[in-house]
Amino acid sequence: MMHRPTARWSACAWALVCAVALLAGCAGPSARQGAGAPRAAHALRIDPAQREASVARALLLVNTPYRYGGNTPEGGFDCSGLVSYVLAPGTPQPLPRSTAQWAAASTPVSTPQRGDLVFFNTNGTPYSHMGIYVGDGLFVHAPSTGGTVREDRLDNRYFARRLTGARSVFGP
Numbered sequence: 001m002m003h004r005p006t007a008r009w010s011a012c013a014w015a016l017v018c019a020v021a022l023l024a025g026c027a028g029p030s031a032r033q034g035a036g037a038p039r040a041a042h043a044l045r046i047d048p049a050q051r052e053a054s055v056a057r058a059l060l061l062v063n064t065p066y067r068y069g070g071n072t073p074e075g076g077f078d079c080s081g082l083v084s085y086v087l088a089p090g091t092p093q094p095l096p097r098s099t100a101q102w103a104a105a106s107t108p109v110s111t112p113q114r115g116d117l118v119f120f121n122t123n124g125t126p127y128s129h130m131g132i133y134v135g136d137g138l139f140v141h142a143p144s145t146g147g148t149v150r151e152d153r154l155d156n157r158y159f160a161r162r163l164t165g166a167r168s169v170f171g172p
Contacts, residue, residue, distance in 0.1 A: 045171040050090030051115035058140040103127040106167035
């Protein structure tokens with residue numbers, strides 16, 4: 001004889017599932033996505049000779065419309081789509097898509113060089129926004145809905161307070 005779960009049993013089961021999920025989230029080395037600096041477990045290693053070409057590609061895309069999930073000049077860009085598009089010609093490897101994946105696939109640097117990635121905490125999560133450093137304190141990024149790809153200063157009041165670090169995908 002098969003029993004149907006009662007509403008009370010279902011509520012208890014749901015509470016148990018939620019509790020297990022919460023505890024599982026705390027079990028890893030980083031309890032929150034983006035908490036602390038991500039590890040470069042599968043670090044990309046793009047030929048450093050591609051640095052200047054990637055900077056040139058990024059600068060050529062200034063004024064391209066922003067589009068969430070976008071990754072082409074025709075369809076527009078979001079921040080990580082812009083980085084993927086700019087760096088794709090320099091590597092045969094599959095590239096990350098999200099900012100968190102880019103952070104995990106890159107190596108921290110203390111001082112960014114042209115072509116390195118810069119990351120920002122724009123929504124309460126480290127590594128939630130990114131751009132490409134183009135030198136002289138400037139970076140190119142796809143900022144937000146209704147905007148376009150643009151160049152901004154790292155010492156800009158908004159971005160300076162939110163900068164979480166610079167990381168590189170270029171080999172030594």
